[in-house]
Amino acid sequence: xxxxxxxxVPIPTFEQFVFIQVALLTAVAGLxxxxxxxxxxxxxxxxxxxFGVAGVYVFLEAEFLAVSQVLVYVGAIAxxxxxxxxLTRSMMYGRxxxxxxxxxxxxxxxxxxxxxxxxxxxxxxxPAAGEEVVADEALIGALGRExxxxxxxxxxxxxxxxxxxxxxxxxxxxxx
Amino acid sequence: MQVTQWSExxxxxxMGLGLPGWAAITLVYAVGSFILINYGMLSxxxxxWITRKAISRIQDRIGPNRVGKYGLLQTAADAAxxxxxxxxxPYEADKIAYNLSPVLSVFGVLMLLAVIPFAPxxxxxxxxxxxxxxxxxxxxxxxxxxxxxxxxxxxxALLAGFRVVAQLLSYEIPLVLAVLTVVLxxxxxxxxQIVEMQSLHLGGFNLGLGWLGVVMPGALIVFFVSSLxxxxxxxxxxxxxxxxxxAGFHIEYSGMKFAMFFLAQFLNAWILAAVAVTLFLGGxxxxxxxxxxxxxxxxxxxxxIKVYGVYVLQQWIRGTFPRIRIDxxxxxxxxVLVPLMIGLIVAQAIIQKLPTxxxxxxxxxxxxxxxxxxxxxxxxxxYFREEQMRTKRSFEPTSLIGSMQVSxxxxxx
Amino acid sequence: MxxxxxxxxxxxxxxxxxxxxxxARRNAIAMLMGIELMLNAANINLVxxxxxxxxxxxxxxxxxxxxxxxxxxxxxxxxxxxLIIAVYRERRTIDVDELDLLSG
Amino acid sequence: xxxxxxxxxIMSGLAVVLPLAAIVMGHFLGPRRPDEIKNxxxxxxxxxxxxxxxxxxxxxYLIGLVFVVFDVEALFLFPIAVAYQQLEMFAVLATIxxxxxxxxxLMYDWRKGALEWQ
Numbered sequence: 001x002x003x004x005x006x007x008x009v010p011i012p013t014f015e016q017f018v019f020i021q022v023a024l025l026t027a028v029a030g031l032x033x034x035x036x037x038x039x040x041x042x043x044x045x046x047x048x049x050x051f052g053v054a055g056v057y058v059f060l061e062a063e064f065l066a067v068s069q070v071l072v073y074v075g076a077i078a079x080x081x082x083x084x085x086x087l088t089r090s091m092m093y094g095r096x097x098x099x100x101x102x103x104x105x106x107x108x109x110x111x112x113x114x115x116x117x118x119x120x121x122x123x124x125x126x127p128a129a130g131e132e133v134v135a136d137e138a139l140i141g142a143l144g145r146e147x148x149x150x151x152x153x154x155x156x157x158x159x160x161x162x163x164x165x166x167x168x169x170x171x172x173x174x175x176x
Numbered sequence: 177m178q179v180t181q182w183s184e185x186x187x188x189x190x191m192g193l194g195l196p197g198w199a200a201i202t203l204v205y206a207v208g209s210f211i212l213i214n215y216g217m218l219s220x221x222x223x224x225w226i227t228r229k230a231i232s233r234i235q236d237r238i239g240p241n242r243v244g245k246y247g248l249l250q251t252a253a254d255a256a257x258x259x260x261x262x263x264x265x266p267y268e269a270d271k272i273a274y275n276l277s278p279v280l281s282v283f284g285v286l287m288l289l290a291v292i293p294f295a296p297x298x299x300x301x302x303x304x305x306x307x308x309x310x311x312x313x314x315x316x317x318x319x320x321x322x323x324x325x326x327x328x329x330x331x332x333a334l335l336a337g338f339r340v341v342a343q344l345l346s347y348e349i350p351l352v353l354a355v356l357t358v359v360l361x362x363x364x365x366x367x368x369q370i371v372e373m374q375s376l377h378l379g380g381f382n383l384g385l386g387w388l389g390v391v392m393p394g395a396l397i398v399f400f401v402s403s404l405x406x407x408x409x410x411x412x413x414x415x416x417x418x419x420x421x422x423a424g425f426h427i428e429y430s431g432m433k434f435a436m437f438f439l440a441q442f443l444n445a446w447i448l449a450a451v452a453v454t455l456f457l458g459g460x461x462x463x464x465x466x467x468x469x470x471x472x473x474x475x476x477x478x479x480x481i482k483v484y485g486v487y488v489l490q491q492w493i494r495g496t497f498p499r500i501r502i503d504x505x506x507x508x509x510x511x512v513l514v515p516l517m518i519g520l521i522v523a524q525a526i527i528q529k530l531p532t533x534x535x536x537x538x539x540x541x542x543x544x545x546x547x548x549x550x551x552x553x554x555x556x557x558x559y560f561r562e563e564q565m566r567t568k569r570s571f572e573p574t575s576l577i578g579s580m581q582v583s584x585x586x587x588x589x
Numbered sequence: 590m591x592x593x594x595x596x597x598x599x600x601x602x603x604x605x606x607x608x609x610x611x612x613a614r615r616n617a618i619a620m621l622m623g624i625e626l627m628l629n630a631a632n633i634n635l636v637x638x639x640x641x642x643x644x645x646x647x648x649x650x651x652x653x654x655x656x657x658x659x660x661x662x663x664x665x666x667x668x669x670x671x672l673i674i675a676v677y678r679e680r681r682t683i684d685v686d687e688l689d690l691l692s693g
Numbered sequence: 694x695x696x697x698x699x700x701x702x703i704m705s706g707l708a709v710v711l712p713l714a715a716i717v718m719g720h721f722l723g724p725r726r727p728d729e730i731k732n733x734x735x736x737x738x739x740x741x742x743x744x745x746x747x748x749x750x751x752x753x754y755l756i757g758l759v760f761v762v763f764d765v766e767a768l769f770l771f772p773i774a775v776a777y778q779q780l781e782m783f784a785v786l787a788t789i790x791x792x793x794x795x796x797x798x799l800m801y802d803w804r805k806g807a808l809e810w811q
Binding site for chain 1: 699755757759760761768772773776777783784787788797802805
Binding site for chain 1: 595622626
């Protein structure tokens, strides 16, 4: 495929074509999260980003992760964030800038960071294609098995962390 | 067999006609999902008719009987009326949230149709994670309610939105845990597999009566009660109270946008009934589904009978029971259902590891489930007796002079 | 098959967006949203390396840790937002430029 | 597996487009005569007082919080439940310990009254 400026681009396969659409959607939504002036719209864009990331997981044949992403991020975290926005009524109707006083430095830093990562991702010779994965129920079962055998410490620590979150957050947010 | 198989045959045929592979697949899938979505949206016309007929019979009325035979076309006429209504956007509404919310609420419900097994070989997709998919996609409705409440710039809508979220979140946990008991028993999240395991073979003939609801009636009851709350039906419709108050979070909506919320609500009740049937009542299983030609057809008939049966049961409860208060709603979810379900899961996990034959395990699981049922029944019965007392007391005749009732504590009623 | 570098580029973009949001936004909740974006980007990388690594069927480390991170993110969001609400109740603002109790 | 999710993708596209089409159709078929009172906020005929986006109590947030923690717990239990038939005793104990940790949290919140509607 020949682009106008004489750049040669290989014709994407159908799978790659669909991936490009999903990735573009995710990237645009991700950008909208940080540049939207209305905080509630940011939260909506964040929800869309989470959906896009779930789609990316599907391309990676990690369907359990894709569903967990929707369950926890869209169903719980995005909803908590929307709640917090409403509770703190932090609408910034363009009266003041949504950015703090170090936005110049941080935008430059983020941009340079992005260029660096991009160069790294493009320059490194990654292996061409991964091995074959049979994504069936056995894979999900194997994942569950990993939690209670190999990664049992991390798993229990996460349980402890959730317990602490339950205790600590209730102490913090309760009406006194 | 599932969609990916008949769709393969169909797309193979299309490719034979000279279409490129990706176009054939896209076309076939688009047609399949178009049929599924339209089935969902049109069946709501029937569902609303069933609801209105059932509730009017309970209330000793006739119900819709003018448009069409038995008033069957009443809902279609209502839909046409809604189509001709003005589309109002309130002042200073958050345009994006306000307009996106009805679409999102329908989207979240319609997507659930994709994994429901209607008959042997008639499933949208038989996902490996279907059980979790149902739960995950179900939570989109919560976001939609929040968006509607926030977007319409009305404090009552926002308050109702908050209440919807509080209720749906509270009852989502018992719902998830009830699904988990099924997954724990069957060792599978695939709906095809779960339905397959509920067959009961007798001498090579599939009786199709090995329903999981027989082994775990407690989980079934908890699932059913939570699904009533998730569908915002009457014991739990304090968010909306459509027979007394104006609507809840969708108060500012009119015309087609309102119709979308309405559609989502009815379809959600139906789909939760379908999930309950799939998980606990054998899905399309029934006597004779193993037969070669007539089997799948019988399966579809069994499935529909069961789902509409559960749906009518939901509406029956809706027409019979009094509405509960928000504090009772919270109490029932967090202090009754969640501890019970956690206890049931731990008990079931232990029972399934006991060194006994499977039949004994099933009996033990059944006993644990009966315990859960007993507690739920006790709590409900206590609540309704108190409610009866309260109602009786408030209707007691009092004359104007000298009959102010003084209780023992000296407080006046 | 989608090449690995495409996933990495997408993750890099999301991470940079999140970094910018976490550093430059004035509102504490917006900063938290930036952090969530960064966690998502890291997760994409983990799963992408799992998929393209050696023996994805035997070695599930990438996926397992991605799920653990999802759980971690939930706990982090819960406590973080509870903190923000507590601060809001105390100070009536969640503007990080005004929350300078420690800056002397 | 990818083709299954391709079906879901296409269906999600249609599930957005078809309701949207119905809404747009309703928008154009219906009359459009907006006026001051019609577009005002509906509060049963009483005029609106004060700002709409008033602050609400943190009780709602608390419910969301407890929900998130239990949601994550259930998420982890699902793959374990799939593999449960083949697990050894140690793994079973680890799972039950994980659940019990959360039960402690639930009991704490119960005692502190976070689950009650004040």
